[in-house]
Each structure stands twice: as structure tokens, then as C-alpha cells.
Amino acid sequence: MRYLISLTFTIFALNVHAEPLIQRSCSGPLLQIIDRSTSDEVQSRWQDNVMDPGSRRGLVQQIVSDLPPLQQAAVRRVAFIDRSSGSNTYVTGWSPTNSHQDLIYLNGSLYSESNLANSPAAMVEMQHTLVHEATHAAAKLLHSITDADVPGIFVFQPDSTLWPEDCRRFAREILNSTRIKGGLLQEWTRMHEALEEVGLTADYYGDDWQETQASQAADDGFMSPYGGENEMEDMSEFASWAETGHHFNGVPQATREDFACSRMGGYSGSAIPSEFAAAMTKLGFLLDLQMISQSGYNRCIASVGSHQLNEEPVSSAIQVVTGEPRTARKVLSDEVASWMGRREPSGNRYFYQMDAQGQYRIGSDEQGWDETPVHASIMIDLHPASDDDVDDVSWPRGIYQLHPITPDGGSTRFILEFEEAGNETFWASSGWILITRASNRLIRGSVVVQDGIRPMGGFEIDNTSLFHATYYFAMKK
Numbered sequence: 001m002r003y004l005i006s007l008t009f010t011i012f013a014l015n016v017h018a019e020p021l022i023q024r025s026c027s028g029p030l031l032q033i034i035d036r037s038t039s040d041e042v043q044s045r046w047q048d049n050v051m052d053p054g055s056r057r058g059l060v061q062q063i064v065s066d067l068p069p070l071q072q073a074a075v076r077r078v079a080f081i082d083r084s085s086g087s088n089t090y091v092t093g094w095s096p097t098n099s100h101q102d103l104i105y106l107n108g109s110l111y112s113e114s115n116l117a118n119s120p121a122a123m124v125e126m127q128h129t130l131v132h133e134a135t136h137a138a139a140k141l142l143h144s145i146t147d148a149d150v151p152g153i154f155v156f157q158p159d160s161t162l163w164p165e166d167c168r169r170f171a172r173e174i175l176n177s178t179r180i181k182g183g184l185l186q187e188w189t190r191m192h193e194a195l196e197e198v199g200l201t202a203d204y205y206g207d208d209w210q211e212t213q214a215s216q217a218a219d220d221g222f223m224s225p226y227g228g229e230n231e232m233e234d235m236s237e238f239a240s241w242a243e244t245g246h247h248f249n250g251v252p253q254a255t256r257e258d259f260a261c262s263r264m265g266g267y268s269g270s271a272i273p274s275e276f277a278a279a280m281t282k283l284g285f286l287l288d289l290q291m292i293s294q295s296g297y298n299r300c301i302a303s304v305g306s307h308q309l310n311e312e313p314v315s316s317a318i319q320v321v322t323g324e325p326r327t328a329r330k331v332l333s334d335e336v337a338s339w340m341g342r343r344e345p346s347g348n349r350y351f352y353q354m355d356a357q358g359q360y361r362i363g364s365d366e367q368g369w370d371e372t373p374v375h376a377s378i379m380i381d382l383h384p385a386s387d388d389d390v391d392d393v394s395w396p397r398g399i400y401q402l403h404p405i406t407p408d409g410g411s412t413r414f415i416l417e418f419e420e421a422g423n424e425t426f427w428a429s430s431g432w433i434l435i436t437r438a439s440n441r442l443i444r445g446s447v448v449v450q451d452g453i454r455p456m457g458g459f460e461i462d463n464t465s466l467f468h469a470t471y472y473f474a475m476k477k
Contacts, residue, residue: 026073026167031064033057034079042079043100051080051108056116059123060106063130068243069290070174071134073167074141078130080108093129095136097154101144102162104133121254124247132240136232138291139184141171148183153232177440178288179394188231191281191398195221198399198432201278204230214259221278224257235291238282242296261300272304272446277434280304281398284436284444318356318376332358332376340382341390350382351411352396360418372424375417378447380433395438402431402449414447428452 034041039050053060060078067075077100083089093106106129115122143151144160145168160168180187195201201221205212205228212225222228227237238260245258260279267273272280283300286292318332338354360374380396381403400412414428428449435445 026164026170031061031075032077033060034077039079041077042081042103042105043096046079046081046105049082051082053080054113056080056108056111056113059116059126060130063127064134067131067134068239068293068296070138070141070171071131071239071291073170074102074137074163075104075134076102076163078104078106080111081105082109083107084109092125093133095133095140097140098156099159100162101140101158102137104130104137106130106133119253120251124244124251124254127247128240128244131243132236135236135239135291138289139232139235141167142175142180142184142289144168145172145175146181146183148181148186151183151185151231153185153230174290178285178438179391179440181392182394184289185231187394187397188235188282188285191285192231192234192278194398194400195278195281198401200274200399202228204228204234206230209233214257218259218263219275221260221282223260223279226257234282235286238279239286239291239296242283242286242292242300246299258300261302264300264304265302267302267304276301276304277399281434281436285397285438288437288439288442318358320360330358330360332356332360332374334358340393340395342385348385349411350385350390350393352380352382354378360416373419375415375419377413377415377417378433379411379413379415380435381412395443396433396435396445397438398435400433400435402428402433414449425454425456426452427455 032038032041033053033056034050035052036050039047042050064072064075064078083091089107089109091107092110093104095101095104106126111122111126111129116126140154140158141160141163143154144158144163150157163171175181192201192204196203205225207229209217209225209229212228214225217223217225217228220228222234223237223241227234237257241258241261245256245261248254248256248258264276264279267276280301283292283297287294287297318336320330320332334357336354336356338352340352341350343349343351355375355377357373357375359371361369361371380400382396383393402414403412412433414431414433416426418424418426428447429451431450432448433445434448435443437444
């Protein structure tokens with residue numbers, strides 16, 4: 001079931017180490033465009049099919065130089081392969097899994113020099129293919145430097161020695177900033193399954209993606225039907241279409257499949273509907289991973305939440321917003337703090353918590369309004385505690401259901417404690433926290449409250465102003 005709720009975004013910004021944005025990619029050897037004389041650089045099964053790039057050499061070099069930073073670091077070799085005969089002649093490109101994981105193959109028959117010279121559609125489609133396959137290579141680069149189990153989709157552990165040391169160092173900085181030491185695909189899968197559990201995306205289609213309509217894929221939280229096949233294609237379709245979709249504008253006969261971006265581009269409301277939750281979470285994760293550019297992210301989300309999502313918070317605060325269009329109501333900017341770890345030294349769960357204090361306006365038009373001090377708290381249950389260090393636990397990312405207490409001692413909470421009006425203390429008893437950005441620099445998300453209680457008053461709250469407000473969070477060091 002799809003929940004018909006409006007997600008209105010809270011914002012968390014957290015500079016844990018006060019570190020700058022990771023902007024440096026890596027150099028290493030120059031990109032190698034393989035030709036007939038260097039055909040031994042490719043897998044043996046393709047060596048006889050290597051084509052000389054000719055005029056395509058410069059095109060590929062330009063496309064790779066414009067890739068997002070992590071893909072640019074991951075792609076070290078590109079080869080054009082003659083696939084004019086045999087099976088799968090329609091395959092546009094592919095990325096090896098059992099070896100040569102820094103190499104991208106392009107179908108040199110589809111993307112022949114003459115086709116590229118005479119068909120604008122072939123040109124933009126090759127650009128999309130290269131970004132798509134480069135995203136696969138970037139995922140392999142990240143997995144090559146972790147101790148995480150090898151995802152079954154990879155078959156073999158990627159060989160980290162394929163990439164120069166400075167490229168591995170750059171990838172390690174991204175891995176540390178996003179705290180995905182447990183593995184990129186493992187975290188993507190966890191994030192996707194949590195969204196699926198509350199009806200905000202669907203299970204992967206597998207081979208059935210070929211029978212899936214574009215509108216259904218967008219409804220299910222995928223960029224395209226092909227992106228719904230599995231985790232790797234999901235990631236690569238979001239990255240490649242966010243980066244290249246705009247190049248397809250006005251190009252006749254070009255097959256464009258950035259359906260999630262197109263749907264968001266047609267939205268004009270100031271709240272963010274639930275149907276975009278999965279897409280915005282995946283795009284935000286890719287932006288934190290430097291697998292899409294800021295401009296690609298902005299183009300894809302279009303005007304959705306643009307007043308909140310395209311600008312960094314300038315101060316530490318919780319901003320309470322209400323009304324339509326949404327306007328500022330109050331700012332809680334005192335003693336803003338956050339932490340991550342066990343609540344007690346012997347606790348069995350890891351948590352992330354953010355707190356802020358300030359003045360809150362409570363009451364009604366009929367009974368009058370009062371200002372009262374308030375302490376706002378967000379607590380997110382992250383992970384069962386184990387012998388692992390907390391540094392191995394990922395930042396909160398994706399969707400978390402609000403549960404004041406669970407049988408295993410977990411608790412994901414949103415609380416407003418009114419210090420001078422105890423019967424107005426509010427605990428959200430159901431709803432969601434959705435986090436779309438999570439790195440050492442920035443944590444950003446939303447709180448949707450569906451129901452709550454006043455524990456001091458002992459009765460349920462129904463249709464109060466607490467449900468009609470949006471709580472924007474920002475924390476900066």
C-alpha cells in the first residue's frame with residue numbers, strides 16, 4: 001500500500017569533524033582508450049573484437065573528464081568492441097565483474113564513428129551509457145577498499161590494485177564521510193528495503209523489468225524500468241539520468257528514460273509528497289557519494305523542496321514552519337547538539353540523537369496563544385550494538401518509523417518537552433523520519449507525525465497544531 005502523506009522536510013546539518021567538502025578526485029595514469037595495438041588490455045574473450053577508436057577517442061576523453069568525481073576516479077580504461085554479429089548485438093555497454101573492473105566496454109557497432117557523426121541520438125545515448133557503466137565501476141572501487149562481504153551481484157571481490165593509490169585514498173575519504181564501511185550495496189539495499197516496508201518503493205523486479213511500464217517504475221521509486229532490475233542498475237540509472245537527461249532535450253529518436261526526474265519536474269507544491277521519497281533519498285545518497293554532481297541533483301529534483309534542499313543551512317537551529325505556502329513560525333536555536341552511540345555503556349542499540357531548545361508558541365485562536373520554553377529531541381534507532389566500534393555504524397539514512405519504544409529496547413522518537421507546561425509535552429507515537437542526505441558534512445531529512453500522546457496529561461492528541469507544523473532542523477559546527 002502506498003501511504004498518501006505529504007513529506008515536509010526537516011533539515012539536519014552536522015559538521016562532525018568540521019571538514020571541507022571532498023572535492024579532490026585523483027590523477028593516476030591518464031585514461032587509456034584501448035585500440036587494436038593494446039587489445040591485450042581487455043579480457044581474452046573480447047581481444048579479437050577490439051576496434052580502433054579513431055575520432056571517438058576525443059569524445060570519450062571529454063565525456064570522462066565531465067564525469068562526477070567518483071566515476072572519474074574509477075574509470076581507467078575504455079574499449080570499443082565490435083558486436084555486429086553474435087548474441088546481444090543491442091547491448092550498448094557493459095562493465096566486467098570478475099576482472100578488469102576499472103574498464104568499460106562500449107558497443108562500437110552501435111556507436112560507430114559514422115553513427116556518432118550523423119546521429120545526435122547516438123551521441124547522447126553513448127554519453128548516457130558511459131555514465132551508467134562508470135557508476136558500476138565507481139561502486140566496485142568503493143567495495144574494493146572495504147572489508148565488507150562481497151555482494152553476490154559482484155561475483156568476485158573487486159581488485160583494489162587496479163586503481164592508483166590516490167584514487168583509493170579519495171574513495172576512502174568518501175567511504176569514511178558517508179560511514180558505509182559495511183559496504184555500499186549493503187547500505188543501498190538496507191535503505192531500499194526500509195522504504196519498501198512502509199510502501200514508498202517496491203521490491204526489485206528482476207527479469208520482469210522488461211514488462212514494466214515507465215509510469216509503474218516511477219510509482220515504485222525507480223528512475224526507469226531497467227533501474228528496477230536490481231540494486232546496481234537502480235544506482236546506475238539514477239546517477240546516469242540525473243547527469244545526462246537534459247542532453248536528450250529536443251534530440252529526435254533519442255530514447256529518454258529519466259522518468260523519476262520528469263515526474264519531479266512537473267511538481268509545483270511547496271510540501272514534498274511521499275511519492276518522491278525514494279527518489280530523493282537515492283539522489284541524496286549519490287550526491288553524498290560524489291556519484292552525481294550538484295547540478296545533476298538540482299536538475300533532477302527541479303523545484304521540489306528547492307527552497308530547502310539546494311541551500312546549506314547557515315546556523316544551528318530547529319525551524320518550525322506552518323501554513324501553505326510554508327512560512328517560518330519559530331526558530332529553536334539554543335543549545336543545539338547531537339551525538340551517536342549507545343545511550344548507556346552496556347546498551348544493546350546504537351542511536352543518533354539531535355536536541356535543540358528555544359521558545360514555542362502553543363494554544364489556539366479560540367483560547368489564545370502563549371510562549372513557552374521547549375526542548376525538541378530527535379532520536380533514531382540505528383543498529384544493534386555489537387563488538388564493532390561505533391565508527392563502523394553508518395549515519396542514519398533513508399526512512400525510520402517513529403516508535404517510542406520497541407521490544408528489543410530500540411526507540412525512534414520525536415519529542416517536544418514544554419518545560420513550563422508539562423501537560424503539553426508531546427511524544428510522536430507514529431509517523432516517520434526520512435533522511436535524504438547523510439555525511440560528515442550534512443544530515444538532512446524530514447519528520448512526518450501521524451499521531452502522538454501527551455504523557456503528562458495522559459490522553460491522546462488529535463488534530464492539534466503540532467500535526468500542522470513542519471520541523472526543519474539544522475546543525476552546524
